[in-house]
Amino acid sequence: MDFREMMESQYRELLENYSKEQSEQALYSSQKLSRKIIENKVSPEEIISLHKSLLIEMHPEVPDYVLHSFDVLLEIMIAFGLAYREHQSLRHKQEELRSEMEIAANVQQTLLGTKVPEIEGLDIGAISIPAKHMNGDYFHFVLDENNNVSVAIADVIGKGIPAALCMSMIKYAMDSLPEHRKGPSYILENLNRVVEQNVDPSMFITMFYGMYNPETNILSYASAGHEPGFYYNAAKQEFTELIAKGLLLGVEKRTKYAEYQKEIFPGDMVILMSDGVTECRTDDGFIDRDTLMGYINKYIHLSAQEIVNRVFKDLEKLQHFQLRDDFTLIILKREV
């Protein structure tokens, strides 16, 4: 028996039962049948037509005005049937888009992938979680032949696909800079030119670039309007802001970036982040930077990677598991 025949016989049975006794049981059975009807893509107008013909068959005495009323109902239900089918097709399309986005996100991960370098004396932790599928934050590590560790962290104003596309360009611009003389201010000045020339004027990028020399334990850094990082002084057990001034990338072609230096002592930490960390919103508004320091302090005895993981988990929970912006947190910790 095909579905339509089965549906007809079940529908007939339900009508018969219900006209004998108006029981909840019969109505519940109708509800169950309705699910199967929808599953089998039977349109509402067909049900009206079936209903009408069964009514004529079971009660030949049904007055004409009742039967005619079904013509009106049928006409109305055609529109509902069409709206439902359109909804189905849009849902299918949405599913396609979602899987396309997932693939794009994977491609992005591969394109922008970076390996956290392992060097003696420096413990590095990094986490970057997109708010949507695609990440508009970006971080990158380079370990050069002199064992200098460079770290870049960038954030495109905006999120989602446009931001992600923009980031791919930054990554390749960085890769194509000459090997020698990669000082932080030199790199930002070069990237600024690339962004200024190639990116839509409404799109801006902030970036922090730092280079740590394990011989001298000096961190040189420069910033293009990026969210200020923190320096943790282990001896004093205090956090201070890692201040660096500089214009966003892409605003003005000839921007110069000042280079700053900081000596890092055993146990000290450098904390870098995107604004998704500080703009983490809770019921009481944005978390302030002191609160954030509190979270980091809570896990300060752990490894750098453990700290960033746990701070993320805590902040995620604080926001009821809904990230509003891409979240990137990096910690460099000089081992004791």
Added chain:
Amino acid sequence: MSIQSCVTIINEWDIVAARQLGRNVAKELGFGIVDQARITTAISELARNIFLYAGKGQICIDKLNEGGKVGLAINATDNGPGISDIRQVMEDGFSTSGGLGAGLPGVKRLMDQFDIESSPGDGTKIKATKWLR
């Protein structure tokens, strides 16, 4: 083989006349009430498009008999502004989001075959066919 009768669409009353013509032909060919309602809904939709966007046009109903297969074809023609992006108007959600009814994707769903020819300045020609099963 086909026998054709037409209704000129100028005002909203003509939409009703086109529906009536379509229903009569559908009944005559032996379509059931559900298919009759689908055919008239498709006619309504096409006639409304003529009335709203082209101002004037024609709905013609053909009785088809091709190798024993009996069917009904709706031909909607107008000399209106035409459609520049057919792909867009055939996309779900494009014309219906403003609550304008079933739209062309709806007509396509209601019928078995659907064919459209249109370019800006050249008017629009739509043929939608339903076969008797």
